[in-house]
Amino acid sequence: MTPPTGENDSRERMIGSALELFSAHGYSGTGFRDVISHSGAPRGSIYHHFPRGKTELAEEVIRRNSANFVAHIENLRPTDPIAVLHAYVEWSRRLLEASGCRAGCAVAAVVLEAHDGPELFEMASAGWSAMADGLAAMLRASGVPRQRASGLGTLTVASLQGALVVCRAARDIGPLDAVERELDHTLRAAIDDARS
Amino acid sequence: MTPPTGENDSRERMIGSALELFSAHGYSGTGFRDVISHSGAPRGSIYHHFPRGKTELAEEVIRRNSANFVAHIENLRPTDPIAVLHAYVEWSRRLLEASGCRAGCAVAAVVLEAHDGPELFEMASAGWSAMADGLAAMLRASGVPRQRASGLGTLTVASLQGALVVCRAARDIGPLDAVERELDHTLRAAIDDARS
Numbered sequence: 001m002t003p004p005t006g007e008n009d010s011r012e013r014m015i016g017s018a019l020e021l022f023s024a025h026g027y028s029g030t031g032f033r034d035v036i037s038h039s040g041a042p043r044g045s046i047y048h049h050f051p052r053g054k055t056e057l058a059e060e061v062i063r064r065n066s067a068n069f070v071a072h073i074e075n076l077r078p079t080d081p082i083a084v085l086h087a088y089v090e091w092s093r094r095l096l097e098a099s100g101c102r103a104g105c106a107v108a109a110v111v112l113e114a115h116d117g118p119e120l121f122e123m124a125s126a127g128w129s130a131m132a133d134g135l136a137a138m139l140r141a142s143g144v145p146r147q148r149a150s151g152l153g154t155l156t157v158a159s160l161q162g163a164l165v166v167c168r169a170a171r172d173i174g175p176l177d178a179v180e181r182e183l184d185h186t187l188r189a190a191i192d193d194a195r196s
Numbered sequence: 197m198t199p200p201t202g203e204n205d206s207r208e209r210m211i212g213s214a215l216e217l218f219s220a221h222g223y224s225g226t227g228f229r230d231v232i233s234h235s236g237a238p239r240g241s242i243y244h245h246f247p248r249g250k251t252e253l254a255e256e257v258i259r260r261n262s263a264n265f266v267a268h269i270e271n272l273r274p275t276d277p278i279a280v281l282h283a284y285v286e287w288s289r290r291l292l293e294a295s296g297c298r299a300g301c302a303v304a305a306v307v308l309e310a311h312d313g314p315e316l317f318e319m320a321s322a323g324w325s326a327m328a329d330g331l332a333a334m335l336r337a338s339g340v341p342r343q344r345a346s347g348l349g350t351l352t353v354a355s356l357q358g359a360l361v362v363c364r365a366a367r368d369i370g371p372l373d374a375v376e377r378e379l380d381h382t383l384r385a386a387i388d389d390a391r392s
Contacts, residue, residue, distance in 0.1 A: 026309035028224035109308050111365045112300065113222035118367075125365040148381075154362070154374040159351055162358030166350070169307045169321040171314075178350040185344075186382045 011049040013039040015060045022061055022106035024099060027054075027113040055120065058110050062123045065107055069131070081138035085156060085187055088131065089180045092160045093173065101171045104164035132157045139187070143194035152190060156183055207245040209235040211256045218257055218302035220295060223250075223309040251316065254306050258319045261303055265327070277334035281352060281383055284327065285376045288356045289369065297367045300360035328353045335383070339390035348386060352379055 017039035021030040032046045035057070041049075050056040072091050078084040095104060107124045114120050132153035139149035159179050166175040213235035217226040228242045231253070237245075246252040268287050274280040291300060303320045310316050328349035335345035355375050362371040 025311065026222060026224050028222055029309045029311075104308065107365075108361050111361055112305050112308060113225045115221065115225075121365050121367060125362070125367075128362050128365060148378075151374040151378040154371050155355055155378040158358035158362050158371060158375050159355035160358065161361050162354035162356065165304050165307055165357050166321070166324050166354050169303075169317050169324060171317060171321075175350050175354060178347040179354050182344075182347040182351040182382075186378075186385075189382075189385060 010039075010041050010045060014041050014046070014049060015057070015064050018057050019061045019064050019106050020103075022058075022109045023095065024103040026109045027058065055114075055117065058114060058120055059123060062107050062110065062120065062127065066127045069127075073134075081135060081142055081187055081191065082184065084135050084138050085183055086180070088135070088156060088160055089176065089183075092164055092176055095164065096167050096173055096176065101167050101173060104168055105161060108161055108164070128157050128161075139190065142191045144190050145194065148190055152187060155186075159183060206235075206237050206241060210237050210242070210245060211253070211260050214253050215257045215260050215302050216299075218254075218305045219291065220299040222305045223254065251310075251313065254310060254316055255319060258303050258306065258316065258323065262323045265323075269330075277331060277338055277383055277387065278380065280331050280334050281379055282376070284331070284352060284356055285372065285379075288360055288372055291360065292363050292369055292372065297363050297369060300364055301357060304357055304360070324353050324357075335386065338387045340386050341390065344386055348383060351382075355379065
């Protein structure tokens, strides 16, 4: 990899700032001014770096979030479905712990607030499908039938997204712990069923 | 019940409009102007009816949402935990179907975007805890041990919240169907375990 040029570096910093700000304050709640001020980028550089404006910034935020998530999973290299589950939970836990349960998923914030054409929704949906499919593939490799494996992948992704919202409201990580415990139980039971 | 006076009627309409607009466009994404225009209330009446401004409006939206949810459940009168689950799913399904998967939970929108002091978060959290506790009480009455009943209540509430976000991104009700199927399976298995 070549290191980013100064020009790119400023753009990359703006994307990182927007990711953080969307996570904490939402998409509509984050203005270009906030991104400029958080990233230390020069005023006026937003439309230079993101000619299509906030939609383009949001696309890059979703891309960055996916890349970060993939790096998180590749770092943990889970080799069975239960390990995949805990790697997914760990991602959510870090988002909450880093913010004292005051920030969550930047992509969910975009989905709840954006009305900027279908691309953002398609990108968000593709990311969540890939997460669900990754777990489903591991479950199928452990013998779980296709429809259940797919359903459990979706249940896991949905319940982790929801846990982020419930934990933020409660200012407490407890609901994520409960979700992790029940998903662990449910996935193990599905694998045991498949073996018996 | 006495019918609302004209004065109250205008306030009630504004709350209903805000509930609908928050569900579709988020909390930051909904301005007072939108609420006035959607409800047909006279300009300038917002601060008359909501002297504490948007925070007070959001409090009333959360209250109205809880009241609507309680009315929905009382109407269905579920008498066992599986029926409670499907009543909860039906609430989410109606939100999605009414909007072509373009709107979700107004309370989640407030939680993801508000920074207006702890009251809104406490109200949101109390509502979700009541939902989780209602299902947990039914599961305990069916013999499911306390910790699992509580965990399954939390899993159900979190996964339905998350399904709303995932379905909106996908513009498709499929993820909610999958979550319903897997929760049904998981709750029945917990009840069977308790009986055996």
